[in-house]
Amino acid sequence: MRNKLKVLRAERDWTQADLAAALDVTRQTVNAIEKGKYDPSLPLAFKIGRLFEMPIEQIFFSGAEEA
Amino acid sequence: MRNKLKVLRAERDWTQADLAAALDVTRQTVNAIEKGKYDPSLPLAFKIGRLFEMPIEQIFFSGAEEA
């Protein structure tokens, strides 16, 4: 699953640590999600959507590869 | 996290087993999610959204309780 976190962060000039704090997760978690190491849980995805004020589908997209 | 799975299923007259098959998960998984025992992973939530042709936020909603 790909995502726009890095761009959304850049638009706001936020560090990974800033975003992590806003989401109440660790910096490592933000880094891992941003780098596609794993997908966020649904609750965390909702938090992200709320924070950036956009639908989850506009932030995360399941590339053609996945089921 | 609450959800409308039971209603969406009812509207289509699908059993939990039908939905499970459509999502390629087990019947127990559908039952557990439907009963709020746990939340689906983000990829599964996407599949559900695609299947019912509606945004994830229209199927799942984080009630006031959760972070």
Next chain:
DNA sequence: TTATGATGTAAAGCATACTTAACTTTATGT
């Protein structure tokens, strides 16, 4: 009553999400 389909539930196991702690790399500025 007996059978059948749908739903509910539980235990054990594997995979994934997330944490803490620590170290490395890259870029920027002095």
Next chain:
DNA sequence: ACATAAAGTTAAGTATGCTTTACATCATAA
């Protein structure tokens, strides 16, 4: 060169998502 901030990465541990197997409950119907 040295310091610092940001990003990248790793290991070990806990929690959650999902599977398989199995059994229990409930409604409908023959």
